[in-house]
Amino acid sequence: MTVPEELVARSNALGADPRNTNYAGGNTSAKGEVLDPVTAKPTELLWVKGSGGDLGTLTEAGLAVLRLDRLRALAEVYPGVEREDEMVAAFDYCLHGRGGAAPSIDTAMHGLVDAAHVDHLHPDSGIALATAADGAALTKECFGDRVAWVDWRRPGFQLGLDIAAVKEASPRAIGVILGGHGITAWGDTSEECRHNSLEIIHTAERFLAERGRAEPFGALVPGFEPLPEAERRARAAALAPVLRGLASTDQRQVGHYTDSEVVLEFLSREKLAPLAALGTSCPDHFLRTKVRPLVLDLPATAPVEDVVVRLKELHAAYREDYRAYYERHATAESPAMRGADPAIVLVPGVGMFSYGKDKQTARVAGEFYVNAINVMRGAEAVSTYAPIPESEKFRIEYWALEEAKLRRMPEPKPLAGRIALVTGAGSGIGKAIAERLAAEGACVAIADLDADAAADVARGIGGPDKAVSVTANVTDADAVAAAVDATVLAFGGIDLVVNNAGLSISKPLLETTEKDWDIQHDVMAKGSFLVSRATAKAMIAQGMGGDVVYISSKNSVFAGPNNVAYGAAKADQAHQVRLLAAELGEHGIRVNGVNPDGVVRGSGIFAGGWGAQRAAVYGVPEEELGAFYAKRTILKREVLPEHVAAAVFALAGGELTHTTGLHVPVDAGVAAAFLR
Incomplete structure (x- = not known):
């Protein structure tokens, strides 16, 4: 070699x-x-x-x-x-x-x-x-x-x-x-x-x-022991949006949750507070973790409401302390203070929440703090942990060379720091939306009833630092809540939800059964309601605003033949957009819709039988259905899944900040479906 x-x-x-x-x-x-x-x-x-x-x-x-x-x-x-x-x-x-x-x-x-x-x-x-x-x-x-x-x-x-x-x-x-x-x-x-x-x-x-001596972190503190796993993760999911909102006061952050044995053991011991206050020592560590973490000082079993109140108090104090740290050591040549929010939050009994500009940065910050815990354990085992002085940490954190390195970083993508949940994302339009949002910088939870399909899409996007898969039956409130919990545990919170899950059964009125009616309304009308309700709760807890986008249909306003159940369910979704836009606006949450039509190629609905049914209605071969739809449009263009994804990005990408309650047609021009 x-x-x-x-x-x-x-x-x-x-x-x-x-x-x-x-x-x-x-x-x-x-x-x-x-x-x-x-x-x-x-x-x-x-x-x-x-x-x-x-x-x-x-x-x-x-x-x-x-x-x-x-x-x-x-x-x-x-x-x-x-x-x-x-x-x-x-x-x-x-x-x-x-x-x-x-x-x-x-x-x-x-x-x-x-x-x-x-x-x-x-x-x-x-x-x-x-x-x-x-x-x-x-x-x-x-x-x-x-x-x-x-x-x-x-x-x-x-x-x-x-x-x-x-x-x-x-x-x-x-x-x-x-x-x-x-x-x-x-x-x-x-x-x-x-x-x-x-x-x-x-x-x-x-x-x-x-x-080394036994128990270098001191005795176990009663009440600070790790909660049972299910209870621990449920509490973490409840706290994650609140913590992300606090950690994003100065700049939007993505989160990472860790409940490893190493972390939980450290959080349960009497030396937690004094050691955490000393901060990390290795320059690589504290450049990622900040000078010290925020540590909750309540027992693991404290009511969640009390924990939220206390975290907000501790966050305010942390910001004041960080500003004081900056002012103690800054000189006329020092770069401006970059932000006073914690990068590491330690919650006894629950685990560690780490933050960064993207998922990888957040995850690595957590890994570095685990390194710091191991360092503190080793030092305390044979001596006393004595990191470098605070003044030296400041000299590195606000080093002109470090500032120059930060300035060389490329401009963030439009959706950098945003966290999205897309339902029905295992195929078709949902997959295209998830891929577009990820390409624009978002972290994406791929939600689908088909777990294997969702996992394949997540892997294709780039794996857990960019996308995770969650199994979601949108007709089940508990399953929806679990999908939202999985999303906030993966990325810290949620900023954008796309209600895309759907199906269609094309039949004349007299042939439409109650089962046909119920399943379409359960998936699209009820499912969108359940997903919007669960995600809005997380967005409100974050206090960072957000976006809800419904993938409705041209059929929500157009009386097409032989699809009473589908058209009625889509009309329900379309009105949910208007209702929720009016209700959630006070929280900075915008609600908009997209009305596609004729998305044949790559569509999960059309591949599942809807294409054959619609082709029969219009008397054309199924393989020519896309071309048939294109011919009847004003623009004479076929609509593809990526065109719908582009509309979602247009609504959520940061340019239409004052737009809510809007439906965007993506149908190549169908005059009968023009909004009035």
Whole structure:
């Protein structure tokens, strides 16, 4: 293998195990010689994981490639720690060739350390020693002279010089514990470097397990024990919309819920409050989790109403405390305060709610706080947890380099941060709507009676960070409530519901049975009512407004032949739009409808027999029904599922903010169905 191929393989192996490092955390490097294409002379290069990459999924495209002679020459012009941020821009002048990833702040560490291969990782066991009050002494006890200690310093050029000096002074050392931060290891070969990294991680794990005291988080607090699973998740679903609304005060957030044993055990112990107040330590952790979490101080069995009141009080206090934190440390050069809402909310007996601009960010924030819990447990087991000072956390959170990274992020998509539930989304129009909403940035719950079809659509959209499947019989109030609960537990809340589930039976009046009538009204009229009622409850609890969209039909206003039950059910849906628009407007919830017609290709209803029935009514072959419908329209165009999806996006995409109670025809022009 080439040097970069070997580096990628080592990185992927290390990043595949979360015990070694967190998602997108740490970096790896390798040095080697190539022929310079300009001079044709051997040139030593550094390949290093670039800014923002993840070790577990790293490819060669994610490596920054620099000339080592130029990188090391920067030490001669280094202006000192007060101006070390200037060195990041200087890395661009050390790049070899075009392309590759942008060099990260840790590039100096890899280039200045005199070793062919270097790993910098964030293992829980290593950070536990790094955040122990007597971490330097514990490192000596654990490793002897195999691993050295480096005092806390913010990542940057000076830290690279510090580590290089420690390595030179410690010839037997295979790596270092970085105070408050993580570990760095090195080796002459890629395999030796990987082995040394794992030796540090596993040795620290054994040390903490063998030397650590029992119950490092203290005694169990009565009343704070985990609730039984069903009760726990029901309470989480009830609280999730409220918490998301609070966490979105400054900026709309997506949520993630975790009730793992690690979390629930921490929340039940007497050291919860004081340890949580100390916050996380590793820079990767608190950049995702914020300086500290919001912690509910009521027992698990407190009435939900009391919990909601208390959470609102604690949220107000959290925002005041965060502003005070910002004002304590901000200077004239500091970026403006970004937002004062918590990223992590801890609810004893129930679990952890984490928040971010999208589902992946929210999930990763929760994973990082689990890392932090493991770190606190390890540090408390052998010592006292002592994270880096608050002032240092601020220097990183509001670092000019971090601000520049945020400014380089692409503009969010129109529905970024929005959470949608689409019924009947396992096929046809519902599937097209779900796919369009996801493509525009929304998280989508795919609700369908056919669980396998819903799961297939969710997988096709991109899996649980983008879409989840929920089984939903919309005629059953309990099933609808369960589908809404599943949605809010998956993504934190709900902003947009599309009432699309439907079916049709085409018969003349005298042949229409009570069963024909009942099933169509149950699915479309009653089903839409049940879904709207359950989702409106969640939207009102959030206090963030929302959208309800009904997929009605041209037949809601047009008297077509042989479809009395279907047309009447669709007319019911159409009037629900008007009624709910008038009722829910005070909560900022807009209710609109879409009236499609002639959607034959890709339609679940037409494939289920409706197409054959309508073709018989009109006396045309079923395979020509779409063309027949197109010919009778003003525009002479066939209507497809994606055209209906486009109308839903137009209503909910952010441009029609003052529109409610509207029905949008998507029928290519049927004059008899014009709205009056």
